[in-house]
Amino acid sequence: MEAFIKHTGRAVPLRRSNVDTDQIIPAHWLKKVTRDGFEDGLFEAWRKDEKFILNQPERKGATVLVAGPDFGTGSSREHAVWALQNYGFKAVISSRFADIFRGNSLKNGLLTVVLEQKTVDALQELTENDPEAEITVDLETREVRAEGITVAFELDENARWRLLNGLDDISITLQNEADIATYEAKRPSYKPRTLKV
Amino acid sequence: MGRTLAEKVWDDHVVRRAEGEPDLLFIDLHLLHEVTSPQAFDGLRQNGRQVRRLDLTIATEDHNTPTLDIDKPIADPVSRVQLETLRKNCADFGVRLHPLGDVEQGVVHVVGPQLGLTQPGMTVVCGDSHTSTHGAFGGLAFGIGTSQVEHVLATQTLPLARPKTMAITVEGELADGVTAKDLILAIIAKIGTGGGQGYVLEYRGSAVEQLSMEARMTICNMSIEAGARAGMIAPDETTFEYLKGRPHAPEGEDWDAAVAYWKTLRTDEDAEFDAEVIIDGATLAPFVTWGTNPGQGAPLSASVPDPASYEDASERLAAEKALEYMGLEAGQPLKSINVDTVFVGSCTNGRIEDLRAAAELIKGRKVADGVRMLVVPGSARVGLQAVSEGLDIVFKDAGAEWRHAGCSMCLGMNPDQLAPGERSASTSNRNFEGRQGKGGRTHLVSPQVAAATAVLGHLASPADLSDADTPAPAGV
Known part of the structure; x- marks a missing residue:
C-alpha cells in the first residue's frame, strides 16, 4: 500500500447523499480480474450527462472528492475504491461513510475523512464557487485545510500509523502467527470443515 | 454485567487483543465467489503465500453465471474469463469449488446454510455484503473487501474494531400475508440506510422467534441495507432442527457438544445494547x-x-x-x-x-x-x-x-x-x-x-x- 502523509489538490464537490457503490462502479465493471483500469467506470451512468460535475473541464485533475452523507453504501466491492484511485482521487471527505467502503479505502491508501456536515457544506460551497480552490488533507497533523477553513478530523491511531507508513496488514498479522496457531489448537472438534483433513 | 449475543461470539473468536490495536478475530468459515476473489489470489501469488486453512474455505460461482443454456460455453467473454480465473485459482491453491453445473452450485449465501456449513456461534466472512445472511443462525457474519479476502486466505483472521450493538425488537404477531421481507423493509425505512452503521443488529422478540430459518435469513440478509455489516438472531430449536442431518452438521457426541454451546448463545438478561429499536409486528403490512x-x-x-x-x-x-x-x-x-x-x-x-x-x-x-x-x-x-x-x-x-x-x-x-x-x-x-x-x-x-x-x-x-x-x- 502506498503511504498517505499529506495531500493537497483541487476538489470535486458531489452534492448527493447515499451514493452507493453501484453508482461508483457499476456491476458490469466487476468482471475485470485486476486492480486497475476502472477509471472509465467511475460514476459511469452519471458521466453520460454532460452537466455532471466530473465532466466539467475545470474539474479535470481534481484529487479530493467532497461527497454527501452516507457515501459508499451497498455492496462490499473494493472496486469502488480502486475506481476512485484509478481516476486520480487521493482523498474523500464526507460526514458519513458506509462501514465496508471505509474499511476498504483505508486498506488501499485512499484516505476517507469524516467531517461534520456543516464543514462538508462549507468545503462544497468553497470549491463550487472556486474550482481552483485547493484542499489539504494532512494525516500527520490530522487536519483538513482550505481557504478560511482549518478543521481537525478523527482517525484511530492504528489505522493512521498503517497509512502513514504504507504498511501491509497481512505482514503485521503474520508477526503474530503463534497466537493464531494457539487459537487453532483450541478450537472445538464440532466446528465444521469444508474438506476432510 | 451480561453480554449480548454479538459480544459472546466476538469474545470467543479473539486470537489476540492488545492496547491500541484492533482485535484479531479468527474466521470459522470463508466463502468465495468469482467477483471479489481474483485480485486476492493474485496478491497471495505475488507474496508467495498459501491459503492457511483450506478446510475452512469453500468457493462457488454465482454472480456471472447464466441461468439459461448452462451446458454451453458462456457467451460473454469477460464473464467467462472471470469464472475461468476462479477455477484456476481454486485448482492452483486447492480450494473446494462448486462450479456451474455442479449440484451444490448456487448463490454463495444459499449454499453455505444448505450444506450445514453455517452454524451458530461462528464467524463467517465473504467478499460480499450480503454475508450478513448467515447471522440468521446466531453467528457473526459480514461482508469484506478484496484486501480482507486476501487477509483471510493468508491468515484465517481479520483485525477488526469491535462494533456497537443494536437490538431490533419485534413483538406481536405478523398479520396474514406479511412476511419477513416486509418486516425488514419496514425496519430499513424506519432506521434509514445509515441507521445501522457501526452496529451489529440483533433481531429479537416474539415475532422474530416465530420465523422459519428461511425467513430469518431474509431479514439478516438485508441488515447491510440498513448500513449494518452484520445482523443476527439467537439460535433456538428452529435453528437446531434446520441443521440436524445436513451434510456438514455435527454428529453424535459432537452434535450434543455443539448444541450445548449453541444454547449459551443468547443475550444475557442484564446485557445492555448500545441502541434499541422497537417495532410492533402486528401493525405491519406488505411493504x-x-x-x-x-x-x-x-x-x-x-x-x-x-x-x-x-x-x-x-x-x-x-x-x-x-x-x-x-x-x-x-x-x-x-x-x-x-x-x-x-x-x-x-x-x-x-x-x-x-x-x-x-x-x-x-x-x-x-x-x-x-x-x-x-x-x-x-x-x-x-x-x-x-x-x-x-x-x-x-x-x-x-x-x-x-x-x-x-x-x-x-x-x-x-x-x-x-x-x-x-x-x-x-x-x-x-x-x-x-x-x-x-x-x-x-x-x-x-x-x-x-x-x-x-x-x-x-x-x-x-x-x-x-x-x-x-x-x-x-x-x-
Whole structure:
C-alpha cells in the first residue's frame, strides 16, 4: 500500500447523499480480474450527462472528492475504491461513510475523512464557487485545510500509523502467527470443515 | 454485567487483543465467489503465500453465471474469463469449488446454510455484503473487501474494531400475508440506510422467534441495507432442527457438544445494547420500495410520497432525484404502478420456502399479458427440490420463465437484465439506480407480492388476488 502523509489538490464537490457503490462502479465493471483500469467506470451512468460535475473541464485533475452523507453504501466491492484511485482521487471527505467502503479505502491508501456536515457544506460551497480552490488533507497533523477553513478530523491511531507508513496488514498479522496457531489448537472438534483433513 | 449475543461470539473468536490495536478475530468459515476473489489470489501469488486453512474455505460461482443454456460455453467473454480465473485459482491453491453445473452450485449465501456449513456461534466472512445472511443462525457474519479476502486466505483472521450493538425488537404477531421481507423493509425505512452503521443488529422478540430459518435469513440478509455489516438472531430449536442431518452438521457426541454451546448463545438478561429499536409486528403490512435506496419504502396501500414532505434537505433532494429516476409522481397510489418484469430469486428470497410461497399464489393463474416473470432458484439444490415438488411446472404453466440457479437479475452481471426504462418488482435486496440493468427501475417486494404483481401486472398484495381468481384468457 502506498503511504498517505499529506495531500493537497483541487476538489470535486458531489452534492448527493447515499451514493452507493453501484453508482461508483457499476456491476458490469466487476468482471475485470485486476486492480486497475476502472477509471472509465467511475460514476459511469452519471458521466453520460454532460452537466455532471466530473465532466466539467475545470474539474479535470481534481484529487479530493467532497461527497454527501452516507457515501459508499451497498455492496462490499473494493472496486469502488480502486475506481476512485484509478481516476486520480487521493482523498474523500464526507460526514458519513458506509462501514465496508471505509474499511476498504483505508486498506488501499485512499484516505476517507469524516467531517461534520456543516464543514462538508462549507468545503462544497468553497470549491463550487472556486474550482481552483485547493484542499489539504494532512494525516500527520490530522487536519483538513482550505481557504478560511482549518478543521481537525478523527482517525484511530492504528489505522493512521498503517497509512502513514504504507504498511501491509497481512505482514503485521503474520508477526503474530503463534497466537493464531494457539487459537487453532483450541478450537472445538464440532466446528465444521469444508474438506476432510 | 451480561453480554449480548454479538459480544459472546466476538469474545470467543479473539486470537489476540492488545492496547491500541484492533482485535484479531479468527474466521470459522470463508466463502468465495468469482467477483471479489481474483485480485486476492493474485496478491497471495505475488507474496508467495498459501491459503492457511483450506478446510475452512469453500468457493462457488454465482454472480456471472447464466441461468439459461448452462451446458454451453458462456457467451460473454469477460464473464467467462472471470469464472475461468476462479477455477484456476481454486485448482492452483486447492480450494473446494462448486462450479456451474455442479449440484451444490448456487448463490454463495444459499449454499453455505444448505450444506450445514453455517452454524451458530461462528464467524463467517465473504467478499460480499450480503454475508450478513448467515447471522440468521446466531453467528457473526459480514461482508469484506478484496484486501480482507486476501487477509483471510493468508491468515484465517481479520483485525477488526469491535462494533456497537443494536437490538431490533419485534413483538406481536405478523398479520396474514406479511412476511419477513416486509418486516425488514419496514425496519430499513424506519432506521434509514445509515441507521445501522457501526452496529451489529440483533433481531429479537416474539415475532422474530416465530420465523422459519428461511425467513430469518431474509431479514439478516438485508441488515447491510440498513448500513449494518452484520445482523443476527439467537439460535433456538428452529435453528437446531434446520441443521440436524445436513451434510456438514455435527454428529453424535459432537452434535450434543455443539448444541450445548449453541444454547449459551443468547443475550444475557442484564446485557445492555448500545441502541434499541422497537417495532410492533402486528401493525405491519406488505411493504414495497418506491425510490432508489432500500430505505425509500412504504406500505403497499400507501401512495408515492411528496418530496416536499421531507424536512431534511438532503432527504428531500434524494426523494426528488429518486422520483425522477423512477418515473413516478408524488401522490400516485403504489398499487397503480405497472411493471414489465417480475424477478423471484436472489440471496434474499431465492430459497425453497420463497419459491413455494410464490408458487402457491400463482398456481392456476396466469402472468399478466406483457409481463415477464423470471423465477431463479437460489441454488441448484433449491432448483432440484422445487422440481421434485412440481413448482417448476406451476411457474411454467402460469407463463413464467423457470431458470437455473445464480444471482441473476439481482445485479445483472449475467444476461438477465432490465432494459432502460423497464420496471421490475423484484424479491432481491437493492433498488439502486441501474442495479438490475442500465436505466432499469426496481421495486423491492416479497415473493408473495411479486407473485400477485405478476398476475395483476401492477404492484399488488396477495389479498388483491381474490378478485382475480379467474385466469386471464391466453393471448389477450
